[in-house]
Amino acid sequence: MSALRELAELLASDRYSRQTLSDGTGVVLDLHSMRVLSLNRTGMFVLEEIAGGAGDFDTLERRLVEVFEVDRDVADSDLRDLLAQLDRHLRPPEAL
Amino acid sequence: MKRPLVIALCSAGIVLAWLDHQSYAAGQARARERIDRYSLGERYPELDAEIRRRYDPVAADLKVAQALLNDELDRSWIGRLPEERARLELERSATRLEEAAAIGREAWPLRPASWQAPMVLGGATYLSRFRDRDPRFLADREGWEQPLSAALDLAPAQTGPTRFLAAAYLGNWASLDAERRATTVDLLGRAFEDRQTFQLLIRDWLRVAPSRSRALEVIPERPWAWQILQQHFSTANDWELYVRARRRWYETLATDLDLALDEVARQLDGGEQRQARSRLLTLAQGIPRSVDFVPSLRRIIELLPPGPVGSPSAETFAGWLDWSFDLCLRDKCPFDAAATSRLARLAGDLPADQRALAALIAGDLPRAELIERRFATGPHEDWAPYHLLKAEHQTRAHRLEAAESSLANVVSSWRERPRYWIAVHALAAAGDDSERLARTESELERLRRTSWAASAWTRREDGFELEIWPSTAAAGLSLEITGAAPGGSVAEIFLNGKLLEIHRTARSSGIVRIEAPIPSGVSRLAVRFQTGGSVHPGAVQLL
Numbered sequence: 001m002s003a004l005r006e007l008a009e010l011l012a013s014d015r016y017s018r019q020t021l022s023d024g025t026g027v028v029l030d031l032h033s034m035r036v037l038s039l040n041r042t043g044m045f046v047l048e049e050i051a052g053g054a055g056d057f058d059t060l061e062r063r064l065v066e067v068f069e070v071d072r073d074v075a076d077s078d079l080r081d082l083l084a085q086l087d088r089h090l091r092p093p094e095a096l
Numbered sequence: 097m098k099r100p101l102v103i104a105l106c107s108a109g110i111v112l113a114w115l116d117h118q119s120y121a122a123g124q125a126r127a128r129e130r131i132d133r134y135s136l137g138e139r140y141p142e143l144d145a146e147i148r149r150r151y152d153p154v155a156a157d158l159k160v161a162q163a164l165l166n167d168e169l170d171r172s173w174i175g176r177l178p179e180e181r182a183r184l185e186l187e188r189s190a191t192r193l194e195e196a197a198a199i200g201r202e203a204w205p206l207r208p209a210s211w212q213a214p215m216v217l218g219g220a221t222y223l224s225r226f227r228d229r230d231p232r233f234l235a236d237r238e239g240w241e242q243p244l245s246a247a248l249d250l251a252p253a254q255t256g257p258t259r260f261l262a263a264a265y266l267g268n269w270a271s272l273d274a275e276r277r278a279t280t281v282d283l284l285g286r287a288f289e290d291r292q293t294f295q296l297l298i299r300d301w302l303r304v305a306p307s308r309s310r311a312l313e314v315i316p317e318r319p320w321a322w323q324i325l326q327q328h329f330s331t332a333n334d335w336e337l338y339v340r341a342r343r344r345w346y347e348t349l350a351t352d353l354d355l356a357l358d359e360v361a362r363q364l365d366g367g368e369q370r371q372a373r374s375r376l377l378t379l380a381q382g383i384p385r386s387v388d389f390v391p392s393l394r395r396i397i398e399l400l401p402p403g404p405v406g407s408p409s410a411e412t413f414a415g416w417l418d419w420s421f422d423l424c425l426r427d428k429c430p431f432d433a434a435a436t437s438r439l440a441r442l443a444g445d446l447p448a449d450q451r452a453l454a455a456l457i458a459g460d461l462p463r464a465e466l467i468e469r470r471f472a473t474g475p476h477e478d479w480a481p482y483h484l485l486k487a488e489h490q491t492r493a494h495r496l497e498a499a500e501s502s503l504a505n506v507v508s509s510w511r512e513r514p515r516y517w518i519a520v521h522a523l524a525a526a527g528d529d530s531e532r533l534a535r536t537e538s539e540l541e542r543l544r545r546t547s548w549a550a551s552a553w554t555r556r557e558d559g560f561e562l563e564i565w566p567s568t569a570a571a572g573l574s575l576e577i578t579g580a581a582p583g584g585s586v587a588e589i590f591l592n593g594k595l596l597e598i599h600r601t602a603r604s605s606g607i608v609r610i611e612a613p614i615p616s617g618v619s620r621l622a623v624r625f626q627t628g629g630s631v632h633p634g635a636v637q638l639l
Binding site (some may be wrong): 015017018019021026027028029031033035036038 | 179204205206207208209214232238242243245249
């Protein structure tokens, strides 16, 4: 299973709860560890895309370029940083 | 759009609105039931209205949970209840905490971005385990530490999570590892910016701080913080730290006043006269009388909109005016004519000699003489400064006969003071009276000293004062302390209204060495009691 699909499954589990705020930023709560991860607009957008089924890197990158009107290089670099951060914060130790 | 589709969409909208209202109504009913069950309305009369304004039922629940937690954070309300009811409420403490924690636990997954949910969950869990001496309290600290940390991450500017977490760490300092202790110190640095948190936690922090120096590292650069510490160290008879806190208070007060006065100036520009006036009067009352704070008081006088002042403010201004007269006698008037005139008006009912002196310094000689004619009944100690300054004023205006007459009104006890002979000297010089000039120079030379006996000090309400007329300018002076309170004390030493030294006495006697330029003119040395009892100054020697 791809890493993005694993993240999507984790987000759909009852371990995590997330909330998007009116300004597009948001918070993901890990109910087991009671830790929160605050995300900016881009981060929250990517998270929702993953949760909504965007299963590969290229699709996410294309969506970022479309919605945020950024260069492909910028989108690529930001996306990699963000996915690494999501992986670090959201993937529980037992899933590694 | 097809008609059936429109009808379906409208129906769906109506159903959604009905469901939404049902959820609101259920939330309101649930919140009200809890308000009644725990009699929260008695202590939080606004709570019901606040709940009604919250359309989100989760937010309403959290509001109730915060009230329950507050009830447990400060249980003084129980002490005000009749005995039987108080007993029942004490028994329900654990239930209140369980209910608050349960609300937080249920609300958080529904609103992960809410800082209130983890705050009540962490806070209630902490308090509950702490009070029950629950073995999980330290072993499973994540139960309260994680929610509180999350609340702090979500709302770093809110005082609640910071205060709770800092209090929890301080309360368990002995069990914290080095990393958590460092985190606590960082946390305190932020938490102490809030005055209430500072007041609540400062004693705990001073109790566990690794060293006396480290204890003060987290104190915010706010005068109120250093003032609270002064009270604390004074009560603890810790004069060393009291002196450090006092020094930092002076430093932070100057900066704070500048900022506050800038803010008041903006208020005035915005037309908020009443608020600005009230703020200026409050600020004036908190300023210590010292040369270093003259610019602040001068600015207050300039900014203060016209209008009557109450007696505490009038006393403050009268005190400053009296203090300024003394400096004027040493040719160091701290306020100009306009400021002196305004100060005199703000000071309210002043003694006649002070009104006359203020008018003289403000450049209104006719008014000064009018007051003099009405109230001065011949040479008197209180009128001596007025007659001296008036004589000098007349000498400068070359009204030598009038000056002579003013000097004749100076009471005899002042004729042994250098200040009198300086005025006579100026008059003799203006009149080209070489014989008198030589005599006054000889008199002034006779009065010059390099040391002064303990008996030369004059007792004042808040300390002692000594007029000095040094033989030469000096690099400093030594002051003998002959009678300090047995437990030690702190006194401030001023020269011509400027703070030279905050001195603590640990023993009943000793020598204070002050290295500060001592001018050759007439100066006034003052020792003011600060805390811990009186100090008796002894002999003074120029360095």
